[in-house]
Amino acid sequence: MDAEDFRQVKDAVRQLIRESVLPREEQIEDEDRIPDDLRAQAAEMGLFGYALPEEHGGLGVSMTEDVELAFEFGYTTPAFRSLFGTNNGISGQVIAKFGSEEQKEKYLPGLSAGTLIGSFALTEAEAGSDPAGLRTNARRDGEGWVINGGKRYITNAPIADLFVVFARTDPEQKGGRGISSFVVETTTPGVTVGPKDKKMGQAGAWTSEVFFDDVHVPADALIGEEGRGYAKALTVLSRGRLHIAALCVGMAQRVLDESVAYAATAKQGGAPIGRFQLVQAMLADMHAELLAGRSLARDVAARYDSGEDTSVGPSSAKLFCTEMVGRAVDKAVQVHGGMGYLRTTPVERFYRDARLFRLYEGTSEVQRVIIGGALLREAGMARG
Numbered sequence: 001m002d003a004e005d006f007r008q009v010k011d012a013v014r015q016l017i018r019e020s021v022l023p024r025e026e027q028i029e030d031e032d033r034i035p036d037d038l039r040a041q042a043a044e045m046g047l048f049g050y051a052l053p054e055e056h057g058g059l060g061v062s063m064t065e066d067v068e069l070a071f072e073f074g075y076t077t078p079a080f081r082s083l084f085g086t087n088n089g090i091s092g093q094v095i096a097k098f099g100s101e102e103q104k105e106k107y108l109p110g111l112s113a114g115t116l117i118g119s120f121a122l123t124e125a126e127a128g129s130d131p132a133g134l135r136t137n138a139r140r141d142g143e144g145w146v147i148n149g150g151k152r153y154i155t156n157a158p159i160a161d162l163f164v165v166f167a168r169t170d171p172e173q174k175g176g177r178g179i180s181s182f183v184v185e186t187t188t189p190g191v192t193v194g195p196k197d198k199k200m201g202q203a204g205a206w207t208s209e210v211f212f213d214d215v216h217v218p219a220d221a222l223i224g225e226e227g228r229g230y231a232k233a234l235t236v237l238s239r240g241r242l243h244i245a246a247l248c249v250g251m252a253q254r255v256l257d258e259s260v261a262y263a264a265t266a267k268q269g270g271a272p273i274g275r276f277q278l279v280q281a282m283l284a285d286m287h288a289e290l291l292a293g294r295s296l297a298r299d300v301a302a303r304y305d306s307g308e309d310t311s312v313g314p315s316s317a318k319l320f321c322t323e324m325v326g327r328a329v330d331k332a333v334q335v336h337g338g339m340g341y342l343r344t345t346p347v348e349r350f351y352r353d354a355r356l357f358r359l360y361e362g363t364s365e366v367q368r369v370i371i372g373g374a375l376l377r378e379a380g381m382a383r384g
Contacts, residue, residue, distance in 0.1 A: 006065050012045060013072045021076045028204040029349060032196075034083050042084055042114065049112025051088035052096055056104055057112035058088075063239065067246040067301040071294070074250020078353050079204030081247065086156045087111045089243060090361075091118030093236040094164045094181060098224035103183060107162060119160035121151040121184075121210055122233055129366040131176040131230050136212065138167035138180060145169075145222070147182065147190075147215040153360070157193050157208045160186050165212065166229050176230035181223040190215035201352030235310075240361050242304060242314040245321035246297045248357055252290045252325045255332035255347050259283060262336055273335075282331045289328065293321040312374045319367040322357040329354045 001009070020041060028034060042048065051066055052058025061069065066088075073081035086092070092111045095103055095118070110116030126133035136149025147167050157163075163184045170178030184191060194209035224232060260283060263274035273279050300313035332347040333340035340347050358364045377383065 001059065001061070001065075006061070006068075009046075009050075009059065009061075010065075010068055010072065013047070013069055016041060016045065017072050017076050017080075021080050025077050025346065025349070026344075028077050028079055030203075032203045032206075034080060034204050038080065039083060039114070042080075046112070048084040048087045048114030049092070049108075050084075052092050052108055052112045053104075056096070056108035058108070062301075063242060063304040064298070064301040066239075066243055067297050070243050070246030071250045071253070071297075074247035074252075075254045077204060077349070078202050078247065078251070078356075082155060082202065082205035084114065085243075086120055086160075087114070087116075087118050089240045090120040090122075090233075090236045091162075091164045093239060094120070094223060094232050095183065097235065098181075098232050099183075100220065100223075102220065103223065107183065110161075116161040117156055117159050119154055119156045119163050119210075120236075121154050121157075121163040121165045123151060123153050124149070125152050129363060131179060131233075132174060134166065134168055134179060136165070136167040137171065138169050138182065141216065144216055144218045145182065147184065147212045147217060149212050151210040151212075153197070153207050154210050155205065155207050155360075157210050158196055158206045160193075162186060163191075163210065164223065166233060167212075169229075170227055173227070176234075178227050179230040179233075180226050181229035181232055182217055182221045183223060184212070184215060184217055184221060188215055188217065200355060201349070202356055237361055238311050238314045239304070241318035241367075242297065242300055244357055244361055245293070245300075245314070245317035248321040248325035248354070249290065249293045249297055251350055251354060252286065252293060252321075252328040255325075255329050255350050256283070256286045256290055258347050259286065259332045259335040262339070266336075266339075273337075279335060282335055286328045286331050289324045293324045296320055312371055315362070315367040315370045318362065319364055319371070322354075323364060325354050326358060 021038060046059050049058035050061050054060040095107055111118050124134055138145045138147045147165060149167060165182045165184045166179055168178055169180040190213045192211040197207045263279050264272055266273050296317050300317045303309040303313055329351040333351050336345060336347055339345050342348060
């Protein structure tokens with residue numbers, strides 16, 4: 001889309017977030033769900049497919065545009081973005097990038113319209129950041145496959161219509177080799193979704209375990225080349241990491257705004273606490289790191305779109321921005337004092353919500369390994 005079209009999309013998203021979602025954050029927290037009318041508004045605006053190809057009903061935004069939208073999504077409860085995040089991100093992208101034309105035509109229009117919810121089933125109890133522990137397997141059965149195994153922490157699993165499942169198809173291979181990806185509809189016999197997880201934060205964003213017990217799928221459920229599934233996962237995770245970084249920038253902006261407003265009006269000794277230089281120092285640190293995170297996300301997005309860097313940059317952006325928002329929410333609670341510890345105060349909720357960002361789609365430690373290893377290989381150090 002051209003710049004003017006995207007500006008209109010971004011303005012509409014900002015209006016939706018500020019006018020429709022923000023006033024209902026406590027309702028989402030208390031009810032642990034996104035209201036149906038907000039889901040309908042998101043679908044009507046095309047948010048379930050904003051990053052999916054235009055030819056299949058999406059908006060086809062670039063990574064640069066994705067980051068700008070994520071700045072807006074991050075300004076409110078992460079559960080709202082999570083509702084359509086897997087369609088645009090790690091689930092939908094695997095189909096859009098690596099699926100057959102038949103798979104794209106069958107699933108992408110529904111994912112784009114929000115009539116289908118896709119879910120990304122990679123993580124297991126012993127296989128999170130390291131694929132070597134992946135136990136879910138798929139064996140050939142006639143013309144099709146039989147999948148057995150279990151997945152954990154699967155976002156949107158309780159409301160999913162289809163899973164992009166990663167399973168080991170070659171037990172002789174180690175690590176990420178010999179892993180394939182499949183589209184598995186949730187109505188397939190043998191698919192069981194566990195109860196919703198009870199989490200520290202991000203109420204309204206549902207995760208659960210998923211079990212596959214002798215699940216028979218046809219040959220055309222295989223996405224792309226057999227044994228290359230983990231490479232596909234890494235490709236889409238890299239895009240997702242940059243998206244998460246931008247979400248953290250949006251959240252940091254929100255808690256800074258909340259903190260400035262509170263410091264300007266809350267009084268101690270008859271004067272606003274914003275008069276105190278140590279309070280000003282916390283606000284200044286939050287602001288400086290926020291600007292750094294925003295600039296980093298934009299720069300990395302530009303280099304992602306150009307093809308210059310689609311791996312190390314996104315990892316660095318996720319590492320910095322997720323750690324940055326952790327510091328921001330901590331300072332925000334400190335600025336609010338006792339009020340910041342009360343459940344009725346937005347910064348308390350964001351304090352809990354933010355903690356997950358350093359864990360999912362690759363922990364901070366994993367990002368450091370990716371970055372450090374890539375830099376050393378670039379310098380000529382051998383693998384091993």
